[in-house]
Amino acid sequence: MSAESRARWLSAEELECWLPVGGLLLRLPAALDAQMQRDSGLSHFEYLVLANLSEAPGRTRRMSALAALANGSLSRLSHVVKRLEGRGWVERAACPRDGRYTNAVLTEAGWEKVRSSAPGHVEAVRALVLDALTGPELAQLGEVARRVLARLEAAEPNQVAARPGPR
Numbered sequence: 001m002s003a004e005s006r007a008r009w010l011s012a013e014e015l016e017c018w019l020p021v022g023g024l025l026l027r028l029p030a031a032l033d034a035q036m037q038r039d040s041g042l043s044h045f046e047y048l049v050l051a052n053l054s055e056a057p058g059r060t061r062r063m064s065a066l067a068a069l070a071n072g073s074l075s076r077l078s079h080v081v082k083r084l085e086g087r088g089w090v091e092r093a094a095c096p097r098d099g100r101y102t103n104a105v106l107t108e109a110g111w112e113k114v115r116s117s118a119p120g121h122v123e124a125v126r127a128l129v130l131d132a133l134t135g136p137e138l139a140q141l142g143e144v145a146r147r148v149l150a151r152l153e154a155a156e157p158n159q160v161a162a163r164p165g166p167r
Contacts, residue, residue: 028128035124040117045072046080047117050089053106054114060105062095089113 010018033044040047048070053059061069067077081104084090089110095101106114133141 031128032121032124035120036117039120040113042113042117043080045070045076046084047114047121049077049080049084049104050106050110050114051118053090053104054111056106058105059111060093060103063092063102063104066104084110087113 029044036042036044036047042050049066052066052069053061063077063081064074067074070077072080081090081092085092087109089107091105091107093103093105095103130138
């Protein structure tokens with residue numbers, strides 16, 4: 001039996017749901033990236049890195065944990081952190097618990113960049129997603145997103161991280 005004959009093809013109802021989800025997955029990141037570039041001169045990925053560091057205890061995270069939280073490879077994160085270091089927003093430091101690891105540390109200038117960039121990002125998230133939904137729809141969207149993320153975590157535990165590792 002071929003893979004094609006074993007495929008569980010989408011029903012008309014499933015396809016009607018999946019096509020808009022696919023469009024959302026493509027267009028929302030591009031729209032958020034465009035807003036961030038226009039308003040703050042950052043890519044959305046750079047903003048996610050800075051924002052994740054701003055929320056970490058001591059504004060510090062292991063590079064590997066930060067890569068997972070920002071949904072990027074360690075190689076991609078390393079290139080981005082190098083750019084952010086060049087702008088004075090991030091510093092790298094040896095992990096005090098285990099010198100084999102490197103931490104990314106948000107500088108005071110990086111903190112100010114996050115603070116100045118966040119209002120535009122929040123407004124874009126509201127305008128593009130949250131304001132289009134009622135309270136019950138928001139709760140439902142959150143529940144659906146958590147279920148799908150849990151499946152992604154189970155399928156690819158090394159690729160998707162819902163929690164940071166130790167610093």
